[in-house]
Amino acid sequence: MIQPVRLALALVLAWGAATPAVAAPVERADRKRSVVVASSPADALPVVRVAHDTPTLFLFPAPINRKTLTFDESRIRVLDAGERSVIVQPVADLPEGERYEVGVFFADGRAPARAAFSLVTDPAEVDTRIDVQRPELTDMACPVDVPRTPRPEDFVLLGFVDKEGVTATLIKPYDDASQGFSIVSAIAYRGQGWVLVDATIRNHPGRSIWEPREAVLTGRAGLPLRARLVTVEAGEIVPGGSGRILAVAEVNQLSASPVFTLEMVGDGRMLTIPNVRLPKVASGGTP
Incomplete structure (x- = not known):
C-alpha cells in the first residue's frame, strides 16, 4: 500500500518539475x-x-x-x-x-x-x-x-482651412515707375478668417535698397486692413533685384470679391498694388 502512494507523490513532483512556472505579473x-x-x-x-x-x-x-x-x-x-x-x-x-x-x-x-x-x-x-x-x-x-x-x-x-477650402485669384503685373517698382507676379489667397497676397517685386536699377516694413489693404468701403509682412530669404531688395513678399491679414467677414489696394511702406518709398481682388469664399469645399 505504500508503493502506490510513493508512486503518486513521485508523479506529482515530476509533473511539477516539468511544468514551467507561470511568472507573476511585475508591478511597474x-x-x-x-x-x-x-x-x-x-x-x-x-x-x-x-x-x-x-x-x-x-x-x-x-x-x-x-x-x-x-x-x-x-x-x-x-x-x-x-x-x-x-x-x-x-x-x-x-x-x-x-x-x-x-x-x-x-x-x-x-x-x-x-x-x-x-x-x-x-x-x-x-x-x-x-x-x-x-x-x-x-x-x-x-x-x-x-x-x-x-x-x-x-x-x-489650427482653423486656417475648413470645409470651404482655400480660393485664389491672380493679380495682374504692374509697373510703378514713379516709385521704382515692378510687380513681376502676384496672387491673392483666401481661407478661413484670413487673406494673403503673395507678390514677387522688382526694385528698379538705380534706386536705393528697399525693405517693406508696414502694409495696409484699403478697400472701397470699410476700414483698412492692417497686414503683417513676411519676407522670403533676404528682407532687403537691392537695386535691379527681386524679392518675394507675403502680406497677411486676418479678417472676420468680407463682401463678395472686394477690390483692395495693397500699400507697402518702407525706407522712404511706398509700393502700391492696385486692383487686388480678393477671392470669393469657396462653396462646398471646392476651391
Whole structure:
C-alpha cells in the first residue's frame, strides 16, 4: 500500500518539475518627472512611458490649444484635455520597439509653439505625471517662432482651412515707375478668417535698397486692413533685384470679391498694388 502512494507523490513532483512556472505579473514603478519639449524640429522628442492600466497626466506651463491635439486613436486614448492638462492612456501596452507621438500647440504661439512626446511602454516603469517644461529663448535667439515643418493637418487643426477650402485669384503685373517698382507676379489667397497676397517685386536699377516694413489693404468701403509682412530669404531688395513678399491679414467677414489696394511702406518709398481682388469664399469645399 505504500508503493502506490510513493508512486503518486513521485508523479506529482515530476509533473511539477516539468511544468514551467507561470511568472507573476511585475508591478511597474510609478514615476513623476519633468520633461523639456523639443526646441527645434531637429531635436528628438522626449520619451514618456505609458501603460494600458495607468493614466498619464501631462501638466503644461501655459494654456494649450486643445483643437490641435494629435494622436493615433487606434493606440492612444485621451481621457481628458483641459486648459493646461492632458490625460492619456494606451488602448493596450505598446509593443516593444513601437512609439507613438502625441502633440499639441500652445495657445500663445511663442516658441517652441508645439509640445510633442514619444510614447513607449516600459515593463518596469510608467510615468503617471509629466510636468512639461518649455525652454526659454536665449539672448542670442531670434524672438520669431520657428516651429517644426508644418504638416497638412496643422492647417485644419489650427482653423486656417475648413470645409470651404482655400480660393485664389491672380493679380495682374504692374509697373510703378514713379516709385521704382515692378510687380513681376502676384496672387491673392483666401481661407478661413484670413487673406494673403503673395507678390514677387522688382526694385528698379538705380534706386536705393528697399525693405517693406508696414502694409495696409484699403478697400472701397470699410476700414483698412492692417497686414503683417513676411519676407522670403533676404528682407532687403537691392537695386535691379527681386524679392518675394507675403502680406497677411486676418479678417472676420468680407463682401463678395472686394477690390483692395495693397500699400507697402518702407525706407522712404511706398509700393502700391492696385486692383487686388480678393477671392470669393469657396462653396462646398471646392476651391
